[in-house]
Amino acid sequence: MSESGSRGWDVETDVVVVGFGAAGCSAAIAAHDAGAQVLVLEKMAAGREGGSTRVSGAVWFENRDPERAATYLRSLSAGRPVPEPVVQTWARETARNTEWMQSLGITVGLAVPAPPEYPELEGSDVMTGWIGVDGKMGGGLLWSALAEAVRSRGIEVRLRTPARELVVEDGVITGLLATAADGTGLRIRARRGIVLATGGFEADPGMVRDHLGLTDPVIWGSPAATGDGHRMALQAGADLWHMANMMTLPGLRAPGYEAGFYTAFPYSKAYIYLGRDGRRCCNETVALRHGHARIHGSYQLFPTEPMVILFDESARRAGPIVPGRDVLAVSWAQQIEGYDWSPDNTAEIDKGWIHRAGTLPELAALLDVDPNTLQHTVDRYNAACAAGADDQFSRHPRTLAPLTEAPYYAFSSAPILAWSNGGPRRNENAQVLDPFGEVIPALYAAGNLSSTYSWSKDGGFHIADALAFGRTAGHHAATHHPRTPSGL
Structure with a gap:
């Protein structure tokens, strides 16, 4: 990481990951392992970081048949189709989650032998169980394991450093503005890309009223999920998807x-x-x-x-x-x-x-x-x-x-609002799209910020999605360099 860079940058790196939950950790690991220098920004303090991943069931569904998984996802969409390239990446990459976790040296096993929640839907036979760290559910085990994998690689993680807005120069995203733990402003250059993995917007009452129609919800997960990544993506001209979808509980x-x-x-x-x-x-x-x-x-x-x-x-x-x-x-x-x-x-x-x-x-x-x-x-x-x-x-x-x-x-x-689902529309590479379906260069989204699920979802789906598209975003950001203004 270089400090005091050119043209007023305080910090320069290849890939900036915003958020330190399952999607953010996966993106940071994948980008690093693809050869990029990575910086992770997390708005919460020590002991409160990790997003809703840290307090979730933290299991992913065991996908042994990507073709059947793709069929199930189409069935669950219930007339709200997910673009087929996204379906194919989701099916392929969720099937790789367990192997990838094991490649990090993390012990995993069957946590719950879970039958499908929608057994009558085509493709539901892909659901046989949920996999978890040490074969267990909850307890923050997944987040702890991923956070250790991040730090063991020497990836810098800055806590209490919320990202505020993107820096756009000559129409190209070149970095972002953040607030450091001491309250000072930071201009951070991202030479290759920015991965937004800031979670949902369930802790922002205004967004909840506007998009979900709930007037007085109680959150279940992290109070950090205030739509920060949504606002940054909108600043860059992002389109939105799945904004009315959510999970609530009594x-x-x-x-x-x-x-x-x-x-x-x-x-x-x-x-x-x-x-x-x-x-x-x-x-x-x-x-x-x-x-x-x-x-x-x-x-x-x-x-x-x-x-x-x-x-x-x-x-x-x-x-x-x-x-x-x-x-x-x-x-x-x-x-x-x-x-x-x-x-x-x-x-x-x-x-x-x-x-x-x-x-x-x-x-x-x-x-x-x-x-x-x-x-x-x-x-x-x-x-x-x-x-x-x-x-x-x-x-x-x-x-x-x-x-x-x-x-x-x-x-x-x-209603207890566990999480929102919608956010910036993205493609199969986790690249954020504008309202005309065009890629916004250097900008990626993963996790609950931009869930794949347009309607129904089964158990272990959200963590599976975060791991799969976190990896996808991080790897693509590290290996596909966007056009940048000359002289940067």
């Missing part, structure tokens, strides 16, 4: 914490989802397929509206409504902020995160809903449980557990 906002909690109710089914009017609003146990659920015969984004989740004492006593780190070592609140949900939910009830009342009318007053409506809602649901048939939303009889044991509990649930 969950709870926790005052004083940066991210929320996924309320999975793993130990009891004695709960219902209510609209703001106190009436049931959906099948509470519909299968959540990484952002989509099958509702009225088609796959739809779910949940997308605020709800109230109500449960009784039997569910409270059965176990934590939020899976603990010993069960599911994921999420920012648990992995980075270090919160351990109480085994019987009492700590969270005592904190006031969850309402408690001795009767349903008392609970209705706390929720500001009509008590007669709430009582009728619960009575109708309990009657369905007794009959073994849900005449409202066809909840499976095995999941019908009555709400009969006081006290009763409820909390408001804005």
Whole structure:
């Protein structure tokens, strides 16, 4: 890395990678191994870096048949086709993920023997399991392994150094402006290219409102995902794709914490989802397929509206409504902020995160809903449980557990926004495209910043995509030198 370069550059290098998650690490490693000098910029401080990769399930699907994987991706797109060259690169490179990880000296193995989440779709037979570092899921293992592979190569990583905007000279991207850890500005020259791997925009409320239609979401992953890379790509004239796609979960906002909690109710089914009017609003146990659920015969984004989740004492006593780190070592609140949900939910009830009342009318007053409506809602649901048939939303009889044991509990649930999917449109080489389909030289995108998935996605798909197109972006940036203005 050269400092104080010509024409006012503070730093000069071949490839600048912006972001230090799975896509950014993969890009940096691939660019370095292709012979480029690489600099990684990460906006977060030590202990908070790594993006949502660090707090995710951190597994990738085992792709043993690229042809079937390509078929599955086309099926999952559901009338929102992904360009065929991108499909082909995705299918080929996701099949190489495991071998590539092993080539880095990282031990991997089957973490979960996972069947497809969309078994009726053509190509779903490619799904047999999820692969993880040390054969495990979550716990930040993938990010730690990739970060070590980056640093072992001598690649410089600058923490607390957010990129702000691109530098464009004579119509060509030549570098970017960043803010150093001490608050001073940096002009960084990228001789060969810039890889944007800054994650999604789920932590930017304005972008979430404009593109996803959510008015009060709670994030699940990194608060660093504020759309920085999106703005830089737009500055360069990028087109956008998949901006309305996302993954949400039912969950709870926790005052004083940066991210929320996924309320999975793993130990009891004695709960219902209510609209703001106190009436049931959906099948509470519909299968959540990484952002989509099958509702009225088609796959739809779910949940997308605020709800109230109500449960009784039997569910409270059965176990934590939020899976603990010993069960599911994921999420920012648990992995980075270090919160351990109480085994019987009492700590969270005592904190006031969850309402408690001795009767349903008392609970209705706390929720500001009509008590007669709430009582009728619960009575109708309990009657369905007794009959073994849900005449409202066809909840499976095995999941019908009555709400009969006081006290009763409820909390408001804005959708937990796990991640956004959309961003700058890119081609099969991870090169960013303008609205006319032309390549913007020297600019690349990978990871949740520019996910491949136009609609549905299965488990392990996002990490697989980040690894595959991170590598693609880094290698292409290192080996394909864009046209540059003379004298630079």
